[in-house]
Amino acid sequence: MDRNVPGLSHVILQKLNMKSYEDYKSAMDGRKRGSDFGIRTYFDMFQKMEDTFKFCVECKKLPNALPDPKSLRRCKRCQNVYYCGVACQRANWPLHKKFCKKLKLVALDRLVEWLVFTGDIPFPTDTWTKPAWDVKGWEDWFSMQEQLEEKLGAIVAGRYMTLLWANAGKPRPEDAELRESIRRLVTDFHSRPLTIGLGLRLFGIDPLTRPLTVHVVGASHVETLNTRLTDYDELTRMFPGHQGVEMVMVGVDVVDGPIMRPPLTTLAPRGKVYLSSYKGLYHDFWESHVETKLAAPPDLVVGFHPGFHACPDLLAGWLPTLLLLRDYRLPVLFTVYSEQELKASLQILVELETHVVGYASNPFASLRPEQVYSNPNKPPVYCSSHYIALLGAEAVPGTEELEDDDGWQGGEPSAAAVAGGIAPGLG
Numbered sequence: 001m002d003r004n005v006p007g008l009s010h011v012i013l014q015k016l017n018m019k020s021y022e023d024y025k026s027a028m029d030g031r032k033r034g035s036d037f038g039i040r041t042y043f044d045m046f047q048k049m050e051d052t053f054k055f056c057v058e059c060k061k062l063p064n065a066l067p068d069p070k071s072l073r074r075c076k077r078c079q080n081v082y083y084c085g086v087a088c089q090r091a092n093w094p095l096h097k098k099f100c101k102k103l104k105l106v107a108l109d110r111l112v113e114w115l116v117f118t119g120d121i122p123f124p125t126d127t128w129t130k131p132a133w134d135v136k137g138w139e140d141w142f143s144m145q146e147q148l149e150e151k152l153g154a155i156v157a158g159r160y161m162t163l164l165w166a167n168a169g170k171p172r173p174e175d176a177e178l179r180e181s182i183r184r185l186v187t188d189f190h191s192r193p194l195t196i197g198l199g200l201r202l203f204g205i206d207p208l209t210r211p212l213t214v215h216v217v218g219a220s221h222v223e224t225l226n227t228r229l230t231d232y233d234e235l236t237r238m239f240p241g242h243q244g245v246e247m248v249m250v251g252v253d254v255v256d257g258p259i260m261r262p263p264l265t266t267l268a269p270r271g272k273v274y275l276s277s278y279k280g281l282y283h284d285f286w287e288s289h290v291e292t293k294l295a296a297p298p299d300l301v302v303g304f305h306p307g308f309h310a311c312p313d314l315l316a317g318w319l320p321t322l323l324l325l326r327d328y329r330l331p332v333l334f335t336v337y338s339e340q341e342l343k344a345s346l347q348i349l350v351e352l353e354t355h356v357v358g359y360a361s362n363p364f365a366s367l368r369p370e371q372v373y374s375n376p377n378k379p380p381v382y383c384s385s386h387y388i389a390l391l392g393a394e395a396v397p398g399t400e401e402l403e404d405d406d407g408w409q410g411g412e413p414s415a416a417a418v419a420g421g422i423a424p425g426l427g
Contacts (some may be wrong), residue, residue: 219251244268327393
């Protein structure tokens with residue numbers, strides 16, 4: 001249980017009486033009724049989702065282990081954690097007070113995230129008015145969005161925001177808090193395409209000169225649940241006039257939907273981002289599709305939170321893919337949630353004699369805080385907070401390395417790179 005739960009978890013699915021992410025997507029798309037899963041109202045849905053977070057954060061007791069399952073009481077400040085009684089609350093307060101304010105944001109974003117599924121978030125974005133290498137982070141990105149306050153205001157005043165707070169079982173926050181939550185969730189949504197764009201710049205891969213193929217390895221429901229064909233179009237606004245980009249989602253947990261279509265055997269359409277997918281392991285996809293020319297070889301491989309550091313079984317599952325990426329000398333960008341995960345992942349990659357050409361804080365990390373499910377009283381983590389760039393096997397004398405405008409060349413990045421991300425030009 002002691003793990004991060006970014007977005008919809010299996011625990012939530014169980015509470016919703018759903019067997020898979022496909023069931024959840026069918027309900028959201030209207031292909032199945034909520035009543036098919038025992039959900040009759042919006043209130044039922046939000047309460048069942050909140051039930052997954054109901055346990056005493058001090059003694060860890062679940063409702064069914066208490067004499068009165070309804071005796072759990074929520075912290076009034078953060079509206080996030082629960083206690084079975086005053087004694088546990090008092091005992092936990094010295095620790096909880098360190099994280100209470102941040103956990104209030106976690107609880108708020110968890111509810112407002114519903115507007116991603118309704119289509120209210122993200123708001124329509126504009127073509128970048130700055131070159132990609134001049135956009136150093138989210139402050140620069142938001143500055144390019146015309147009528148930003150009007151867009152945020154429309155979501156705050158919208159039908160689904162009203163429905164949400166009429167049924168959430170919590171008081172509606174101030175509009176200013178809702179606007180900030182929307183901003184955080186917009187960064188969460190666009191973090192993946194912008195991180196891919198960062199990866200292209202890191203490796204000097206120019207989408208303006210030729211069509212590109214990007215493989216997203218280890219893709220799961222996080223990348224594919226309710227994914228629309230336009231969800232990575234921010235790459236087109238990032239690189240206006242590009243020659244075409246195909247994104248192939250590859251993973252055993254890819255969710256059925258619009259992007260469940262075979263990879264292209266020809267070049268990606270000019271000026272378009274084309275999404276396709278393959279449900280299975282990456283090394284199997286390589287053998288069945290790439291080697292047989294049913295899919296294009298990648299110009300870049302990206303893995304969002306691969307998690308191979310978490311346990312020996314996961315590492316064993318990832319090992320054939322990691323060795324393939326190393327031996328074919330493919331440009332690879334992995335992201336992780338935290339510095340702790342970064343260190344553990346780097347140790348494994350070094351032991352595999354993979355050439356780590358660089359790692360740093362991600363300027364396009366999600367700004368949405370995530371909590372550890374079984375122990376919320378820990379520092380929150382952020383999706384894609386750091387990245388690791390890999391290229392082939394361990395460097396040998398004469399091997400060319402990446403170099404950026406800050407002078408970062410492999411291994412430890414410069415202080416400037418860590419502070420603002422790296423920004424290599426494309427010529």
